[in-house]
Amino acid sequence: MAGPIRIAGFSGYLGDRRSALDEAMAGEPVDVLIGDYLAEFTLAMLAARHRSDPSRGYVEYFLEQLGPHLSAIAERGTRVVVNAGGFNPSGLAEATRRLIAEAGVGLRVAHVEGDNVLGRLDELQAGGHELASMDTGEPLANWGVRPVAANAYLGGWGIAAALGAGADVVVCGRVTDASLTTGPAAWWHDWERTDFDRLAAAVVAGHVIECGPHATGGNFSGFASIPGAAAPGFPIAEISADGTTTITKHSTDGGAVTVDTVTAQLVYEIQGPRYLNPDVTAHLDTVRLRQVGPDRVELSGTTGSPPPPTTKVALFAPIGHQIVTTLYATGLDIDDKVALVREQAASLLAGADAELDVCALGTAADDPQRQWDATVQVRIMATAAEREPLQRLVSGIGELYLSSIPGFFTDTAARQAATPSTRVDYWPALVDVDVVEHVVVLDDGTRLPVAPPPRTEHVVQPGHPEPDELEPARTRRVPLGRLAHARAGDKGGNSNVGLWVTDPAAWPWLRSALSAEELRRLMPEAKGLDIVRHEFPNLRAVHFVLRGLLGTGGSSNLRVDPIGKAVGEFLRARHVDVPVELL
Template sequence: MAGPIRIAGFSGYLGDRRSALDEAMAGDPVDVLIGDYLAEFTLAMLAARHRNDPSRGYVEYFLTQLEPHVPAIAERGTRVVVNAGGFNPAGLAEAVRRLVAEAGADLRVAHVEGDNVLPRLDELQAEGHGLASVDTGEPLSSWRGRPVAANAYLGGWGIATALRAGADVVVCGRVTDASLTVGPAAWWHEWEPTDFDRLAAAVVAGHIIECGPHTTGGNFSGFTEIPGLVAPGFPIAEIDSDGTTVITKHSGHGGAVTVDTVTAQLVYEIQGPRYLNPDVTAHLDTVRLSEIGPDRVQLSGATGSPPPPTTKVALFAPIGHQIVTTLYATGLDIEEKVALIRAQAEALLDDAEAELDVSAIGVAAEDPQRQWHATVQVRIMATAAEREPLQRLVAGVGQLYLSSIPGFFTDTAARQAATPSTRIDYWPALLDVGAVGHVVVLDDGSRIEIEPCAAVEKPSQPEHPAPPPWEPRSTRRAPLGRVAHARAGDKGGNSNVGLWVSNPDAWPWLRSLLTSDELRRLMPEAAGLEIVRHEFPNLRAVHFVLRGLLGTGGSSNLRVDPIGKAVGEFLRARLVDVPEELL
């Protein structure tokens, strides 16, 4: 089709604001609306619903979002592509068809399936697919968990095929987040599977808009300069036939699109300069960003190479139970107070086989002017194979009011957990793409098999040598965040963080400062971890992967910040020697 395709997001995760589709429909005209609902842990939750009721297992509130707009979507000819199908894309597709019929609209609905490999795990292992952990290399057979969800990440060609066959609404399960953008772009521009540079550009665009308001100022370290953050708008990607893309947003909506807000999302939840997708390996270090107008940032220079021969499979299994309770310590001797609480919690567990973490959150101020300035939260989290010791712990903490630290209190207005919840472990694996089904099911029941890309290439991340030392000059101790932005996220058990500078003059200093050793000094929690470091000169960014910081994943570790969202803001608060001229 002529001209660039305009793709607008309206959901960045399961739980994103429900009004987003209303906002998008009231906003600027677009060709395709995409909704991303699935994080890694979300499928495990939806799988439980599906097991309890085979007719469920999809994101049900998507139907509530869609229902009032069915007539307008049909009238405008707008396509809708979502991964809200979760564990049951066929069920959601059928529910959408009922909505369309009730509205008397003329919309065709298709779904994409094949990502759910849970029923095939024994078969796949018998065929020699070990489904080894990406993190440890151990085969799936060694895992203590019994999987309840196993979903392979699919590419965008199923979506493109469904749109080419006339579908107006395409419901997917676990496609990659970027596939929601790649599929429509490939359909619109009639790209071929070997158009790797163009596909890479679409992957980059999809990665940038997949998290919605992240690109318009949400979770941005420079948030104080962004207008309208009470409700930042959702982004739009305008992708041309050669892959050149402009990131923008609906006019009049909150937030802003700048080079820095786009950079923040570009370095989010990546493992390095090579960004792997089932359709292409995108080379993020070739991407260039330029501001070409208010709320308009152009992406150019994206290059791609053949996709890897494998795709990721996310497996989840229950491995026991967990519980969290909180109380408060005030005033002097905070360390001693927390130590007593820890000792009392250990005694309540009574040598049970359990993991216990007691953490003080915050620091009491010296000469505090208000009680809350002298108060820290004490978080008690415990995990165990059985519920009983955890129930005993929480009941026992509730009996410590008269026999624990001075000033012992809890927030009685906040509901404390009374019963343990299920603890879910995560197992990331790789599976040959040829062993994964990828099928489009049209509204007449016909099925179209999607073949994997014939050209594949084993991926590898580039190695970046240690930067040259910074020449001594006049410096001042200041928080790193006075000069640098940061964005952090998670990839299973690994935390990633990208730090970058807007000022080109600050780039030589930043890359020289941020060595792996310096990161270990700035973040002692990572001192014993393997750290992978990469540079993105076009973005003036240094990117780190902290392997194992998050245990085996956000669903099962004991950290207060379980998926590492605040790692970047912590690093920005650390004092470093900053050249005077940069301040």
């Protein structure tokens, strides 16, 4: 088709702004609307719904979003591509067809399946596929628990095939987040499967817009400069036939699209300069950004290479129970007060096979002017194989009002957890991509198999040596965030964080200052971890992977920030020595 394809996002996760599709339909016309609803933990939650009721397991409120706009979508010829199918894409596809029939419009629905390999785990292991953990190398057979969800990450060629067959709405399960963009782009421009540079450019575009307002100022460390930050809009990717992309947004929406807001998403939840997808490996260190107009950032120069011979499989299993409760400590001797609460909580779990974490959130001010300036929250979290010890703990905490720290109180207006919830563990694995049964199912029942990639290559992340020290200069000790932006995220049990500077003059200082050892100094919690460091000169960014910071994953660790979203903002608050001329 002629001209660039305009792809607009309207969801970045399960629970995102439900009005986003209304906002997208009210804005400038686009060719494809994409909705990303799935995260690593989301499938486990949807799997539980599917087990209790086989007719469920998909994102039901997608139908509420779509319904009011069916006539306009049909009139405009807009396509809709979503991964809201979750554990039951065929069920959501059928529900969407019923909705369309009730509206009396002529839209066709297809779905993509094959990602759900839960029922094939025994077959795969018997065939020599160990499904070894990407973090530990242990085979799945050693996990010792029974998975309730196992989903392989699919590429975008099934989406392209569905659109090519005339589908107006394409419902997917666990395709990669970027596949929601690469599929439509490949269909629109009639790319070949070996057009690796173009596919890589689409993967990068998809990565930028997959998290919605992340690219328009949401969760941005420079949020104070973003207009309309209370409701930043959803991004649009305009992808040309050669892969050159412009990121923009609807003109009536809040937020902003700048080189920095796009950089923030580029360094989010990556494992290094090589961004692996089932269709292509994108080389993020080749991407160049340029502000080409108000709320318009051009991405160019992206190169790609053949995809890896494997694709990721996300497995989840229940491993027991967990509970969290909170109370407050005020005034002097906070550390001693927390220590006493910890001792009392531990005694309530005596004899149980349980894990306990008690920590204070915040610091009491010196000479406080208000009671709340002198108050910190004390968070108590515990996990156990059985529910009974946890119920004993929360009941016992409620009996400490007269026998614990001075000033003991809880927020009685906030509902405290009364019963434990299920604790779910995560197992990231790899499987050969050619054993995954990637299939498109059209509205007439026709099944279109999607072949594995014609070429693959094993991928190794490039290494970057520790930086050389700069020449001595007169410095001042200031928060790192005075000069650097940051964005952090999670990849299973690993946290990633990218830090970058807007001013080119500050780049030599940033890359020299931010060594792996300096990161360990800035973040003592990571001192004993394996830290992988990368540089992105085109983005003026240093990127770190903190292996194991999040335990085995966000669904099972005991951290207050379980998926590492605030790691970057913590680092920006740390003080470093900065050359005076950069200030």
